[in-house]
Amino acid sequence: MVRHMANPLTPDVLVDPVVLTRTLVDIESVSRNEKVIADYVQDVLKQAPHLTSDRHGNTVMARTDLGREQRVVLAGHLDTVPINNNFPSTVVDDLIYGCGASDMKSGVALALHLVATLPDPGYDITFLFYEAEEIDSQYNGLNLVSQEHPEWLLADFAVLLEPTYGVVEAGCQGTLRALIRTSGRRAHTARAWRGVNAIHAAGPVLRRLEDYRPRTVTIDGCTYREGLSAVRIAGGVAGNVVPDECTVEVNLRFAPDRTEKQALEHVHEVFKGFDVELTDSAAGALPGLNAAPAREFLTAVGAEAAAKLGWTDVARFAALGIPALNYGPGDPLLAHAPDEHVEIGKIRDGAATLHRWLAAP
Amino acid sequence: MVRHMANPLTPDVLVDPVVLTRTLVDIESVSRNEKVIADYVQDVLKQAPHLTSDRHGNTVMARTDLGREQRVVLAGHLDTVPINNNFPSTVVDDLIYGCGASDMKSGVALALHLVATLPDPGYDITFLFYEAEEIDSQYNGLNLVSQEHPEWLLADFAVLLEPTYGVVEAGCQGTLRALIRTSGRRAHTARAWRGVNAIHAAGPVLRRLEDYRPRTVTIDGCTYREGLSAVRIAGGVAGNVVPDECTVEVNLRFAPDRTEKQALEHVHEVFKGFDVELTDSAAGALPGLNAAPAREFLTAVGAEAAAKLGWTDVARFAALGIPALNYGPGDPLLAHAPDEHVEIGKIRDGAATLHRWLAAP
Numbered sequence: 001m002v003r004h005m006a007n008p009l010t011p012d013v014l015v016d017p018v019v020l021t022r023t024l025v026d027i028e029s030v031s032r033n034e035k036v037i038a039d040y041v042q043d044v045l046k047q048a049p050h051l052t053s054d055r056h057g058n059t060v061m062a063r064t065d066l067g068r069e070q071r072v073v074l075a076g077h078l079d080t081v082p083i084n085n086n087f088p089s090t091v092v093d094d095l096i097y098g099c100g101a102s103d104m105k106s107g108v109a110l111a112l113h114l115v116a117t118l119p120d121p122g123y124d125i126t127f128l129f130y131e132a133e134e135i136d137s138q139y140n141g142l143n144l145v146s147q148e149h150p151e152w153l154l155a156d157f158a159v160l161l162e163p164t165y166g167v168v169e170a171g172c173q174g175t176l177r178a179l180i181r182t183s184g185r186r187a188h189t190a191r192a193w194r195g196v197n198a199i200h201a202a203g204p205v206l207r208r209l210e211d212y213r214p215r216t217v218t219i220d221g222c223t224y225r226e227g228l229s230a231v232r233i234a235g236g237v238a239g240n241v242v243p244d245e246c247t248v249e250v251n252l253r254f255a256p257d258r259t260e261k262q263a264l265e266h267v268h269e270v271f272k273g274f275d276v277e278l279t280d281s282a283a284g285a286l287p288g289l290n291a292a293p294a295r296e297f298l299t300a301v302g303a304e305a306a307a308k309l310g311w312t313d314v315a316r317f318a319a320l321g322i323p324a325l326n327y328g329p330g331d332p333l334l335a336h337a338p339d340e341h342v343e344i345g346k347i348r349d350g351a352a353t354l355h356r357w358l359a360a361p
Numbered sequence: 362m363v364r365h366m367a368n369p370l371t372p373d374v375l376v377d378p379v380v381l382t383r384t385l386v387d388i389e390s391v392s393r394n395e396k397v398i399a400d401y402v403q404d405v406l407k408q409a410p411h412l413t414s415d416r417h418g419n420t421v422m423a424r425t426d427l428g429r430e431q432r433v434v435l436a437g438h439l440d441t442v443p444i445n446n447n448f449p450s451t452v453v454d455d456l457i458y459g460c461g462a463s464d465m466k467s468g469v470a471l472a473l474h475l476v477a478t479l480p481d482p483g484y485d486i487t488f489l490f491y492e493a494e495e496i497d498s499q500y501n502g503l504n505l506v507s508q509e510h511p512e513w514l515l516a517d518f519a520v521l522l523e524p525t526y527g528v529v530e531a532g533c534q535g536t537l538r539a540l541i542r543t544s545g546r547r548a549h550t551a552r553a554w555r556g557v558n559a560i561h562a563a564g565p566v567l568r569r570l571e572d573y574r575p576r577t578v579t580i581d582g583c584t585y586r587e588g589l590s591a592v593r594i595a596g597g598v599a600g601n602v603v604p605d606e607c608t609v610e611v612n613l614r615f616a617p618d619r620t621e622k623q624a625l626e627h628v629h630e631v632f633k634g635f636d637v638e639l640t641d642s643a644a645g646a647l648p649g650l651n652a653a654p655a656r657e658f659l660t661a662v663g664a665e666a667a668a669k670l671g672w673t674d675v676a677r678f679a680a681l682g683i684p685a686l687n688y689g690p691g692d693p694l695l696a697h698a699p700d701e702h703v704e705i706g707k708i709r710d711g712a713a714t715l716h717r718w719l720a721a722p
Contacts, residue, residue, distance in 0.1 A: 175551075197590055210564050214553075232560075232604070233596045239612060251550045309552055
């Protein structure tokens with residue numbers, strides 16, 4: 001039996017972002033099992049003479065302190081969803097297949113490649129490699145660090161290397177879930193008129209959802225498309241009982257020009273006359289494309305930004321007043337899929353773009 | 362430790378339907394635990410020289426063979442719903458409290474009292490004391506006997522001694538349950554427009570239920586009031602997914618002028634354009650008040666019949682072409698309630714009415 005204790009993230013591997021991606025995929029790191037990969041990454045950071053590093057749980061941080069005028073964050077999560085017959089990696093033509101190849105070890109590879117190859121960047125850089133993004137936010141390393149070491153996140157601009165297929169996705173929409181409840185009075189269905197049917201009473205709730213016309217909002221050239229969806233409905237006591245309660249769970253995805261409070265007011269307005277109970281919400285993030293490093297980043301990429309519709313960890317930076325965007329080589333449509341893969345060309349493009357941007361100013 | 366092996370249904374007890382009711386309540390007989398009470402009842406039947414008796418499981422039968430022109434059935438179930446801090450019986454003023462007092466040991470008491478006190482009735486009588494009415498119909502003693510000994514049920518008329526509070530409730534409504542399904546296409550709620558929301562699509566199903574105007578049908582002077590109720594609704598995949606399926610379970614209670622097939626056609630018509638799946642149905646029973654013993658029974662009671670709205674075992678007689686009705690001293694609104702009780706006066710009235718009817722012809 002042979003056990004490899006040596007760090008597979010060798011200088012030879014770090015110098016090539018494609019080889020590095022594959023090597024990272026081959027270090028299993030399903031959420032809550034990030035210790036090994038965090039140890040290897042921390043080891044790489046400690047060996048870089050231009051960085052000082054620190055650790056919180058399985059989240060590791062390193063930063064330059066070169067006295068640059070502005071500081072940028074490059075961040076990525078180390079964990080993956082559970083393996084699904086897609087470990088270790090395989091390569092077919094110009095595609096690397098494997099759990100996390102898209103979401104988001106190819107993004108992590110871009111950052112680690114910069115650690116190893118860009119000792120003298122034009123901005124000060126903070127690298128954040130964090131744990132547990134794929135599970136409940138109470139475990140999310142970026143969330144924990146934003147509470148316990150908020151200074152680690154401080155910067156003028158942040159890039160989250162989540163899969164965007166090389167597109168710049170700016171800001172993010174907020175999300176809010178609420179329960180809309182109807183009530184009635186139980187009765188035997190043989191004497192249904194003695195009761196009040198709470199499921200029938202939910203008809204108008206569904207009608208308002210059917211009739212709802214979501215807004216489309218453009219901010220900094222990014223177009224956000226809102227949506228209001230029923231995601232769950234439940235009601236019923238027994239096969240012979242007029243039910244006295246029915247619950248519709250709705251999910252509002254809202255453009256970042258609304259605050260969480262305004263989003264909740266909007267839901268109350270849509271379901272006026274009904275009992276509305278907020279269950280959870282998360283603020284969106286404005287695209288913040290007017291920050292100088294953001295404009296320079298867009299120039300380096302050579303393309304316009306698009307709106308990020310899903311909620312992402314960029315909102316954790318936005319909450320601290322730091323503009324942030326998503327940019328990564330993976331394809332978001334392949335995230336969490338059994339045939340998850342990443343195009344080798346997208347990894348090379350991404351590495352070149354980040355080098356161009358960070359070397360320049 | 363003293364164990365009472367002696368049958369508590371002594372001649373002294375049998376002669377008084379009120380004492381008999383209380384004695385029966387004090388023999389615990391929750392569904393599937395009817396052996397002891399069935400043994401005691403069978404023992405009483407065997408000791409009656411004018412009866413021949415038989416048994417199937419915990420269902421016992423006894424009959425006269427006096428050569429009368431017509432035969433009537435008196436039937437009651439021996440089981441109760443689970444005890445709920447209401448065992449053994451207590452008496453407060455003119456009320457007997459206890460599990461089964463209303464549903465339907467007071468009814469069983471009327472029949473057993475007749476066994477002991479009416480050796481020479483004007484009709485031939487078949488007594489049926491059966492098991493497992495309160496649970497799934499696969500265990501129902503009357504159902505089992507109707508399949509395996511249908512000759513035990515044959516008669517010109519049947520009285521089921523279920524609680525009706527001394528009112529004659531004729532026939533019964535049918536019941537049908539069906540699933541109405543809507544389908545859609547899953548999508549992330551951040552891109553809801555890429556999906557089709559099956560819960561939103563259930564809006565029109567609920568609208569048809571809201572708009573539904575049930576029929577009221579009068580047959581043999583009995584007025585049946587139909588109803589169509591949603592009894593359950595379910596849909597949803599996850600808090601961030603546009604759901605691709607929603608199911609509404611509906612229960613139609615239909616007057617006995619419709620067959621099961623016609624009832625199903627009606628449901629298909631109401632939900633035209635939607636996927637309808639029948640889950641179960643049971644035919645109703647026409648009141649059948651034109652049979653001679655039925656008319657004489659109404660004369661003995663001295664009141665008109667009302668329609669029975671709930672489904673009851675009278676439909677098992679109707680399926681064999683035997684008119685049947687419900688008549689018992691218990692209050693149906695107290696059935697299955699923790700404070701279940703029966704009025705002593707209703708027991709005495711019921712016993713007198715049945716004597717008057719059965720002694721007369």
